[in-house]
Amino acid sequence: MTFPVETSRRLAIAALLAPLASTARAQAPAFPTRPITLVVSFPAGGSSDVTARILAEGMARDLGQPVVVENRPGGATVIGAMAVAQAAKDGYTLLFASTSALTTNPHLYQNLPYKVSDFQPVSMVAVAPWIIAVSPTVPARTLREFVDYARQRPGQLNYHSYGPGTGAHLFAAMVLAATGIEAEAIVYRGEAPALTALSTGEIQMMPANISGALIEQHKAGRIRIIAIADAARSPVAPDVPTFAEQGFAGVEASSWFGIAAPSGTPAPVVTRLQRAVAAALAMPDIRARIEGIGFSAQASSPEALGKIIDEHSRLWGGVIQRLGIRLQL
Known part of the structure; x- marks a missing residue:
């Protein structure tokens, strides 16, 4: 079989370049090469x-x-x-x-x-997972008890938020809708002042992501975590029941x-x-x-x-x- 001259020239050039391309690929630096x-x-x-x-x-x-x-x-x-x-x-x-x-x-x-x-x-x-913690000034030790406590005090309870649309605000809205209770948001600049407000009773409820700081405060009795919005209990807080365990199925976030x-x-x-x-x-x-x-x-x-x-x-x-x-x- 014979090829046209131009085609033969292209094939010859490709044959010459192939080893060079292969070498370039082999020598390309692996990612990453810097911080x-x-x-x-x-x-x-x-x-x-x-x-x-x-x-x-x-x-x-x-x-x-x-x-x-x-x-x-x-x-x-x-x-x-x-x-x-x-x-x-x-x-x-x-x-x-x-x-x-x-x-x-x-x-x-x-x-x-x-x-x-x-x-x-x-x-x-x-x-x-999100959790709900309550103040030690509140006599409730379970989510059901807190819901009953809140329903008897419409418009009297507060919870912490970092502002409209923040995670704490949105999760609180989910919880309020699921339980039928009422509470007003108070904005705090960070978890530390919110925890202080919860421990002293300035706010009665705190929606938050589970964290080491919250668990330490819970174990020390300065706050009380009463529910976790997960399918199962957390291994770092096994004493805290889920929302579903306490009759509020569907609250998972x-x-x-x-x-x-x-x-x-x-x-x-x-x-x-x-x-x-x-x-x-x-x-x-x-x-x-x-x-x-x-x-x-x-x-x-x-x-x-x-x-x-x-x-x-x-x-x-x-x-x-x-x-x-x-x-x-």
């Missing part, structure tokens, strides 16, 4: 920040490069999320993603400067935390990052430290995290719609 920045949209020192720093330590061990936590709080997690949405699509800038950034903010803010599609899910990291990259990050990089998260959460010391906070450590595939984002978006979007909340940044 990775993990952006946390919360202030330093809180449970979310501590979890991110523990994870970063484990990821760095697996990746062989530092994973540096950078706190960018403010704007209801919008500042941190925007920094990552606008970052280079190379896997070197990641978001410690959360329920607020990717599932509630899109429903709350009319002028949100980013879209969920601006992010590529990488992996779940942890889940933190949690906050999730995960890793997301800018949309358009190459698939091999996303795969390598997901493997690093899974490897970190499989390290006994890393897992134990995260679960010691009260969170459940859970790695996942990018696809599974995408489904969780969608599911939580439907759940909290429905609550936000019922409350009629629309905010401006």
